[in-house]
Amino acid sequence: MNTKRKRFIKIFQILGVFLFLLIVVFFAGPRSTIDYQAFKQSERVSELKKIREMSVDEINEYFSKIDVNKPHLNVELKSRILWPNGKVQRYSNAVLFLHGFSASPLELTPLTEKLSTDFHVPVVSPLFSGHGQDADAMSSVKAEDWLFESLRAYEISKKIADHVDVIGSSTGATLAYIISAMGDAQFKHMVFLSPNFGPKDSRSELITGPWSQLITNLIQGPYYSWEAASELQGKRWLTRMSSRVLPEMMSLVKFGRELSGQKISSKCLMLYTPHDTVVSVEKLKSKWATIDCQEKRVHEINDYFRHVLAGESVATPEVTADRLKEIEDFFEY
Helix, strand or coil: CCHHHHHHHHHHHHHHHHHHHHHHHHHCCCCCCCCHHHHHCCHHHHCHHHHHCCCHHHHHHHHHCCCCCCCCCCHHHCCEEECHHHCCCCEEEEEEEECCCCCCCCCCCCHHHHHHHHHCCCEEECCCCCCCCCHHHHHHCCHHHHHHHHHHHHHHHHHHEEEEEEEEECHHHHHHHHHHHCCCCCCCEEEEECCCCCECCHHHHHHHCCCHHHHHHHHHCCEEECCCCCHHHHHHCCCEEEHHHHHHHHHHHHHHHHCCCCEEEEEEEEEECCCCCCECHHHHHHHHCCCEEEEEEEEECCCCCCCCCCCCCCCCHHHHHHHHHHHHHHHCC
């Protein structure tokens, strides 16, 4: 074997080792993931026991102050309980509303307000961490924060009513599904509005693996922004935020999408439009086919072209009224 050939083989071997090390380093890189069992054993989840020991009046006071330490908070968007006629008492039924990513408890207004007054039910609406604040508030948020806040709001709902129904919009629907599928929440009825089991933009899947924060920064830059459909939506949603939160959102979506085999004791209704521009309709339908509910209904809204399915921020009064009637009929109050 001549000298040039030996040198070529040596270089090839060195490059092979170098490539192997690069692959190892890449797949060993940090990623945003959810360890649900570790989350359940965390100290703050154990604090939910305190809520179970509170009276209804104590619950009301506790929830009214839940956002006081959030900096740069838009107080109009804070967590709230809509008490029918202002009466703080225990009810037969309560509704938990979990808003979508970048939205707020006012996402579906006036649907939630009308639901409360029409059927005399309290509506519990938490504001998730990082939301309703400034762009940098999302920089330190973890998916587990939203899971905890969903569980906390469920425990609060359970303290003020005999039965709890849930409405989840987009990523809020994903959260409702996770806490139910994992056995930590038992809802009588579940309404999934445009559930997020994968964004329409396929590039989002790139940030579910190793080096997710680095890849996000390379693709998106330090901030993520989008254009509101109306002035009102611009006031009630966060339209510019730290891009560091995107891998956290995607870890939640991936976790929910990959859950399988769990039986849900609720009656489930999914509403969506095939023209959704935010979430993947294909992934939404694929996941829905695997969800095992006591009863399942689905309504494909063919004549609607927005991701958020109701509310004065994006929809006409007629559209919101139609969604409200579907939900009220499903809840069987």
